[in-house]
Amino acid sequence: MKNFLILILLASFASNLQAQDRTIKGKVSQLESPLANVQISIIDSDIATRTDANGYYQIIAEPKDMLLYEYPGLSDVQIMVEDVTRILNFEMTQKIEQLDEVTVKGSNRKSQNELLQEYAYNPNLIKTAYGILDSETAPGKIRFLQENQINDVGVCILDLMRNEFPGVNVVGDCVYGGLIYIRGLNSVSQAPPAVYDVDGQVLTQTPTWIAPAAIKRLAVLNNLAMTTRYGSIGAGGVIVINTKASEYSRTVDGKPIDYAKVKNNRYDNSALSSIQFKEDKPSYLNELLNANTEEEAKMIYANQIKKYSSSYYYVLDAYDYFSNRWKNQEFAEMIIHENDRVLSGNPNALKSLAYIYQAEGKFKEANKLYEDVYTLRADYAQSYLDLANSYRELGLNQKAAAMYLRYDYLLAEELLEKEEPVKVIMDRDLNNLISLKGADLVSTDKVNEIKLDDDFKGTRLVFEWSDSEAEFVLQFVNPEKRYYKSEHSLVADAERIQSEKRSGFSSEEYLIDDTLRGNWLVNATYLGNKSLTPTYLKATVYYNYGSASQRKETKVFKLGLRNVNQQLFTVSNAVSVVSN
Known part of the structure; x- marks a missing residue:
């Protein structure tokens, strides 16, 4: 690809970030109670402190420092300091000892990272919801079916398992469903049927929707030492299924697996709508909403800004209020300009406003903000993606391609951290640009030659959050009212959070093909961001992705109330986004 696009200008990499000490403050708790004597240290330095009797602490650090929080019996927490880090409040959780992570001298036991690297070529490994099992060191026999x-x-797993393993009995068929008994129908213990661990998702319903050809590796666990971690539902044994997966898992017909089906749960309409969520609005916004006239609202704003002048959340709320409630764009923009000091120099604030501008179709204004963020964070992968996509919204396709390739060049020169999830999204966006706008970049006969292999067609959802400390759960409900959840938090996946911090990336994509047509509901539960402040979440929906009729819509949500499931939007693979 580079051979044909090398003529596009690649500016040299230069980060203007300088080491700048700042005081990090916060409170550490456990089970909602203050935690005293937590040791906080900076890795690879002699700087350390402890929390006081009320759980509070403060420590001097600089961007890129890694803070380590330690307390006996609780899991260690590592958090990277960023340019905007000032407050870090969070809860520590109980430590769960995992023997396969322990390194013993003279032992052949390997870490989870080592096993993950070996998985592709080591047939003795199987990925479970509780880590990778190695049959050579497991506390019991694991029976495998390799690809x-x-x-x-x-047709389904029932056909696959029938008469395959001694002592395994299959009841039922692929049409009406069935059960699999691992320990035999005449077992003295009268064991229940097996449960299933499919790509880390545990379910009790037999996954007859997964075609045998979509399975990469299958393992049967019937040893008590290996199934106890599944709790009482694992009493009948566990069948572990690893599907063939690249960026997304596929079934036998090449379609992405619907992970809402790979969960034994149904949606109960429990998420709150925006109308029900009205109580979450801050008091100042409710005061503005109660104004009967625009002049009254302006008087309220004049009084409020004196109190909230240091809060960019207030500035953005006031802008949104006058822009949408009174359609007064001039006054709304005046609010931004008069309070520029609160926004400038703060990447989180600038990105939040850029999200709002994009949702309003103000692409030039958003582009200026993304250029400012890039200047502040030239070592963040997200800066390159945001600026490239912003140039594309303005029709500046060569500039967009240059940003994608600049990021690629800096990876090759090892000037930026390379993380595979980041590269996947970057490559998909660049390939999409080449596929649809290749004539703007190279001669027509070269377009097919430089395109990457990306055959996805359907609806693509890309989420981006303004604060890298933000923790939340996204819930996707398919047209059959089955849901799939994805949790973004330190507790759920500390390695992923650290990877995002290292690379400076705060995006995630989800792909919906046309296998199941209808309305998909997207909900979110906000878990906080360690500073007790809101986070702005941007959702970009691409319809007919990869086709000549591709189009997109941008939605922005301010997440504030914690631990409440909130409806975001409904998306259909046939119609446009519908707000709640």
């Missing part, structure tokens, strides 16, 4: 042993003639 080359799987007969894809069968």
Whole structure:
């Protein structure tokens, strides 16, 4: 690709970030109670402190420093300091000892990271919801079916398992469903049927929707030492299924697996709508909303700004209020200009306003903000993606391609951290640009030659959050009212959070193909951001992705109230986004 686009200007990499000490303050708790004597240190330095009797602490650090929080019996927490880090409040959780993570001298036991690197070529490994199991060191026998042993003639897993393993009995069929008994129908213990661990998702319903040809590796666990971690539902044994996955898992027909189906749960309409969520609005906004006239609202604003002049959240709320409630764009922009000091120099604030501008179709204004963020954070992968996509919104396709390639160049020169999830999204966006706007970049006969292999067609959802400390749960409800959840938090996936921090990335994508047409509901539960402040979440929905008729819509949400499931929007693979 570079051979054909090298003529596009690649500006040299230069970060203007300088080491700048700042005081980090916060409170550490456990089970909602203050935690005293937590040791906080900066890794690879002699700087350390402890929390006081009320759980409070403060420590001097600089951007890129890694803070380590330690307390006996609780899991260690590592948090990277950023340019905007000032307050870090959070809860520590109980430590869960995992023997396969322990390194013993003279032992052949390997870490989870080592096993993950070996998985592709080591047939003795299986990925479970509780980590990777190695049959050579597991506390019992694991029976495998490898990819080359799987007969894809069968319709579902019931066909695949029938008469495959001694002592395993299959009841039912692929049409009406069935059960699998691992320990035998005549077992003295009268064991229940097996449960299933599919790509880390545990379910009790037999996954008859997964075709045998979509399975990469299958393992049967019937040893008590290996199934107890599944609790009482694992009493009948566990069948672990690792599907063939690249960026997303596919079924036998090449379609992405619907992970809402790979969860044994149904949506109960419990998420609150925006109308029900009205109580979450801050008091100042309720005061503005109660104004009967625009002049009254301006008087209220004049009084409020004296109190909230240091809060960019207030500035953005006031802008949004006058822009949408009274359609007064001039006054709304005046609010931004008069309070520029609160926004400038703060990447989180600038990105939040850029999100709002994009949702309003103010692409030039958003572009200026993304250029400012890039200047502040030239070592953040997100800066390159945001600026490239912003140039594309303005029709500046060569500039967009230059930003994608600049990021690629800096990775090759090892000037930026390379993280695979980041590269996947970057490559998909660049390939999409080449596919649809290649004539603007190179001669027509070269377009197909430089395109990457990306055959996804359907609806693409890309989420981005303004604060990298933000923690939340996204819930996707399919047209059959089954849901799938994705949790973004330190507790759920500390390695992922650290990877995002290292690379400076705060985006995630989800792909919906046309296998199941209808309305998909997207909800979110905000878990906080360690500073007790809101976070802005941007959702970009691409319809007919990868086709000539591709179009997109941008939605922005201010997440504030914690631990409440909130409806965001409904998306259909046939119609446009519908707000709640």
